[in-house]
Amino acid sequence: MSPLIEVTDPHILDGSAVLIDVRGGADAHERYLAGHLPKAVFAGLDADLASHPEDAANGGRHPLPTLEDFADTLQRWGVTPDSHVIVYDDKAAAMGGARLWWMLRSIGHTNVQVINGGLKAATDAGIELATGDHQNEPAAAPYAIPAEYTNTVDIEEVKQAAKDEGRVVIDVREGVRYQGITEPLDKIAGHIPGAVNLFYSNSMSPEGKFLTSQALNTLYSEVIGDVLPKDVIVHCGSGVTACHTLLGMEHAGIIGPKLYVGSWSEWSRRDLPIATTEK
Incomplete structure (x- = not known):
């Protein structure tokens, strides 16, 4: 199954x-209530797709929810192992849509797709949005979850991989953040020494959709x-x-890259080496 659906x-x-x-964002639910695809349930990036540690130095700003919490959430949404799940967001999958896709794939749910172009593509196509809240009938039982999220790495593995010529660590933040010129969200600017930069939005067309699989394969390769x-x-x-880049990679036929969940928000708070390319 293609990870994208038109x-x-x-x-x-x-x-x-x-x-x-x-x-995502403080007004996430209000934006959903103002207009969403018919029969779409609401998922909050912060409320449903992340846990909330006291210290981002241990797991970053958006660590994964516990598997038990995620299973309960899927049950509330009416998701079973047999469900065809279609997700979208209002940021062309750059915020929550791809994150939920990746989480489902990580627990072994393969029948999941992301709407290419997200909510904008739907409105551009003339789909009339619904307002108010929609709730599905909960599933009869919590989703049967595995022992762990797969295809993740921790900070110790990243330390080794960034120094290994046989591995690649890709930082998908905007170039000015990677270069250490500015840092609007975390305490220190810069990047993990040895990491290479590929801004996630380079995978998108001007219309806010993913490039073709062939173009993406060339970009990532x-x-x-x-x-x-x-x-x-x-x-x-x-x-x-x-996760947006991981989604693009799968669309490009590049299967198996791993996610460092803690990312820069964890690394930059751990008194570890930091690189910049600022002139």
Whole structure:
């Protein structure tokens, strides 16, 4: 199954899939209530797709929720292991949509797709939005979860990988953050020494959709080279936009790169070496 689904696909509106609208920010639920795809349930990036540690130095700003909490959330949304899940957000999958896609894939749920272009693509196609809240009938039992999220790495593995010529660590933040010129969200500017920069939005067309799979393969291959996908680590500021790149990689046929969930928000708080390229 392709990780992306076009807004013209009938499964989006025919009621056969569990449709999930993911929003981030303090006004996330208000934006959802003002307009969402018909029968889409609301998912909050902070409320549903992350836990809330007291110290971002241990796990970053958006660590994954416990598997038990995620299982309860999926049950509340009516998701079962047999569900076709379609997700989207209002940021062309750059915030919550790709994060939820990755989380589901990480627990073994393969029947999940992200709307290419997100909410904007739907409104551009003339789909009439619904307002107010929508709730699905909860699933009969909590989702049966594995022992752990797969395809993640911790900070210790990143330390080693960044120094290993046989591995690649990709930082998908904007260039000025990677270079150490500015840092709007975390305490220190710069990047992990040895990490390479590939801004996540380079994978998008001017219309806010992913480039073709062939174009994406070329884009990512220029950075990855001959390194095997399983030896590629992707990170961002807090483990959210990195999922956008992981989604693009899967669409490009590059299967197996791993997510460093803690990302820069964890690394920059741990008194570790920091690199910049500021002139």
